[in-house]
Amino acid sequence: MPRDPDPPAVPTFSDVLVAHDRIRRHIHRTPILTSATFDRMVGAELFFKCENFQKAGAFKVRGASNAVFGLTDDRAAKGVATHSSGNHGLSLSYAAGRRGIPAKVVMPRTAPEAKKAAVRGYGAEVIECEPSISSREAALADLVAETGAEFVHPYDDPRVIAGQATCAKEMIEDLGALDIIVAPIGGGGMISGTCLTCSTIAPDTQVIAAEPEAADDAYQSFKSGAIVAYDAPQTIADGLKVPLKELTWHFVSTGVSDVLLASEQEIVDAMRLTWERMKIVIEPSCAVPLAAILKNRDRFAGKRVGVIVTGGNVDLDKLPWL
Amino acid sequence: MPRDPDPPAVPTFSDVLVAHDRIRRHIHRTPILTSATFDRMVGAELFFKCENFQKAGAFKVRGASNAVFGLTDDRAAKGVATHSSGNHGLSLSYAAGRRGIPAKVVMPRTAPEAKKAAVRGYGAEVIECEPSISSREAALADLVAETGAEFVHPYDDPRVIAGQATCAKEMIEDLGALDIIVAPIGGGGMISGTCLTCSTIAPDTQVIAAEPEAADDAYQSFKSGAIVAYDAPQTIADGLKVPLKELTWHFVSTGVSDVLLASEQEIVDAMRLTWERMKIVIEPSCAVPLAAILKNRDRFAGKRVGVIVTGGNVDLDKLPWL
Numbered sequence: 001m002p003r004d005p006d007p008p009a010v011p012t013f014s015d016v017l018v019a020h021d022r023i024r025r026h027i028h029r030t031p032i033l034t035s036a037t038f039d040r041m042v043g044a045e046l047f048f049k050c051e052n053f054q055k056a057g058a059f060k061v062r063g064a065s066n067a068v069f070g071l072t073d074d075r076a077a078k079g080v081a082t083h084s085s086g087n088h089g090l091s092l093s094y095a096a097g098r099r100g101i102p103a104k105v106v107m108p109r110t111a112p113e114a115k116k117a118a119v120r121g122y123g124a125e126v127i128e129c130e131p132s133i134s135s136r137e138a139a140l141a142d143l144v145a146e147t148g149a150e151f152v153h154p155y156d157d158p159r160v161i162a163g164q165a166t167c168a169k170e171m172i173e174d175l176g177a178l179d180i181i182v183a184p185i186g187g188g189g190m191i192s193g194t195c196l197t198c199s200t201i202a203p204d205t206q207v208i209a210a211e212p213e214a215a216d217d218a219y220q221s222f223k224s225g226a227i228v229a230y231d232a233p234q235t236i237a238d239g240l241k242v243p244l245k246e247l248t249w250h251f252v253s254t255g256v257s258d259v260l261l262a263s264e265q266e267i268v269d270a271m272r273l274t275w276e277r278m279k280i281v282i283e284p285s286c287a288v289p290l291a292a293i294l295k296n297r298d299r300f301a302g303k304r305v306g307v308i309v310t311g312g313n314v315d316l317d318k319l320p321w322l
Numbered sequence: 323m324p325r326d327p328d329p330p331a332v333p334t335f336s337d338v339l340v341a342h343d344r345i346r347r348h349i350h351r352t353p354i355l356t357s358a359t360f361d362r363m364v365g366a367e368l369f370f371k372c373e374n375f376q377k378a379g380a381f382k383v384r385g386a387s388n389a390v391f392g393l394t395d396d397r398a399a400k401g402v403a404t405h406s407s408g409n410h411g412l413s414l415s416y417a418a419g420r421r422g423i424p425a426k427v428v429m430p431r432t433a434p435e436a437k438k439a440a441v442r443g444y445g446a447e448v449i450e451c452e453p454s455i456s457s458r459e460a461a462l463a464d465l466v467a468e469t470g471a472e473f474v475h476p477y478d479d480p481r482v483i484a485g486q487a488t489c490a491k492e493m494i495e496d497l498g499a500l501d502i503i504v505a506p507i508g509g510g511g512m513i514s515g516t517c518l519t520c521s522t523i524a525p526d527t528q529v530i531a532a533e534p535e536a537a538d539d540a541y542q543s544f545k546s547g548a549i550v551a552y553d554a555p556q557t558i559a560d561g562l563k564v565p566l567k568e569l570t571w572h573f574v575s576t577g578v579s580d581v582l583l584a585s586e587q588e589i590v591d592a593m594r595l596t597w598e599r600m601k602i603v604i605e606p607s608c609a610v611p612l613a614a615i616l617k618n619r620d621r622f623a624g625k626r627v628g629v630i631v632t633g634g635n636v637d638l639d640k641l642p643w644l
Contacts, residue, residue: 031353033375052601053355272638279374279634281601312601316594322644 010250013200015162016169016193023065023163026098027055032174037277042293043301047178049171052282052312056094056122058087059167059190059310060154066163067152068095076101081149083129083136085111086239087311088154093124104149106139114315155189156245165193171306172197178205179303182289184310185209185218185259186240188248194308195255205306206257210292212237212267218244219259222252236264236320239285239311260299262291268320270294284320286310332572335522337484338491338515345387345485348420349377354496359599364615365623369500371493374604374634378416378444380409381489381512381632382476388485389474390417398423400470405451405458407433408561409633410476415446426471428461436637477511478567486515493628494519500527501625504611506632507531507540507581508562510570516630517577527628528579532614534559534589540566541581544574558586558642561607561633582621584613590642592616606642608632 033048051059068080079102082092089105096103103124107116108131116126129139144151153160167190168181181198185191191209198205211218215233221244229243244252262270271287274280289307293300355370373381390402401424404414411427418425425446429438430453438448451461466473475482489512490503503520507513513531520527533540537555543566551565566574584592593609596602611629615622 031355033353036377055358057601275603275638279372279379279603281597281603316597316641317644319638319641319644322639322641 011158011162016165019066019162020166022069026065045304047306048309050309056091057313060087061091063160063163064091065095067159078148093119093122097123155187156247161192164190165197168194168197178306180206181306182208183308184288185211187242188244192248192251195251209259210289213261222259237285260292266291281312283311333480333484338487341388341484342488344391348387367626369628370631378413379635382409383413385482385485386413387417389481403471415441415444419445477509478569483514486512487519490516490519500628502528503628504530505630506610507533509564510566514570514573517573531581532611535583544581559607582614588613603634605633
């Protein structure tokens, strides 16, 4: 796939600094909330970085904006493209809309109409494919060949990882030293960015990834020392079904302290508890860290812990506890 | 009912300053959120003061804490009491728990078990009565006579109004001049506090009250110039069913610029839209201001508008759009 001229193979912290300056005016500096209830339950100080309040409803807009606004005018004019039925598609559409360039998002024809409508709402075009990886890749390759659009992968892209890394940077700027930062892991974009930031400006901060038991490919990769990928894992945490790729595996294998798991029921319970106690709307994927923390209290007791609340795009007609 | 020694008949802004110093360490200074979507929909700059993130889940903890922490040690030792099946009962229980004094809350035996459990969870005692005003008042009078507990009315109490007034004070400190502040109106405690603060430190700021059409007693009072009270209005905005009383009518009749109404459907739509777009959990009562603003855009266009998001205590098993 064509990429920006000479993207670095592995992003460095100076890419993060550039990214932050580039995207600052297109994103929210999201607030950090605390909860006396959760602190008491865990015996720790928890700091929730609310990316559910982020533009387009999720942290993904950081990486997408960095990719879109980092393009030269010539490349940008041809637009951007991706495959995603989730927050990356929305975020890329948002960022492209802000820059005033075309965006095309390949989505399975079976994806919910509401998600297609949301992408179109940002002015992007939805390209429907069959619900298979081969159909998705063929559709994407066709449209890139046809339009010259720039492919922005949801996570296996240095520009995206450098963008996601700005989230942990803001946390450390606002909170000072943290003992641990916990984030969910799917493809690993947010965790990679977090590792990148921490290894440079907070080397004593452990990065812990939280994953659904039902899609524990990152856990298996971490334990076995090589990428393990599943074909079609089923979990309510639908943002976390995708496997690690080369770039994200680099960060996971070198920067993550541990991967903790949570069951489907624990994820739903933590999601509901967050709505009830913190009064914020979070997606199932983003309840996985709290579920993992509640399950492993000893690990966190007495610590200052940052928790990345990754997104809040939920279908309010289908709540998992109803 | 016995009260603190010499409470002022009508609170003044110096009572608000004292209240703020008194309660500061017991409450959150709640964040103020914005929404590009809502700004675009209304053509205004809206600032949402998130009291749904407040301790005990609602602004009521401001007034309750001011009453509880303003008591002399002798009076405090006898405890506090109120009647409330809503946020005031919870808030008084929270504040009493913080001070380590007894609290008794009279609730109809028909109130949801979850609400009774929440009050007990803060260490307070629930006194059950029959679901009628006479039974409630008799139960309260009995327990006050028996224990000497201090009655803290949910809104018709100068200490409570001075406490609620700290919310608008924080908004003006954080945001500077606002053209309008909108808050829901039930008994009028929050609106009265808002009028008190604005009349002193922001006299050019209009205070607009928002009320359900189905319980429009404050609207009728405002238009007719005398308190109108209904017996048992039915509205989904269950925090807004109670009538104005002497003290709150004083502020409503002298400080409020207008009372705007919203239908039940408009309230539910605004509630859902807030969850969806702002990713925050708000109660039906607290969607009334946004519903009224969306219905009266012309009135707000081009203005800087503060919106008090009063609380987030919702039964997640019973969402009004499901």
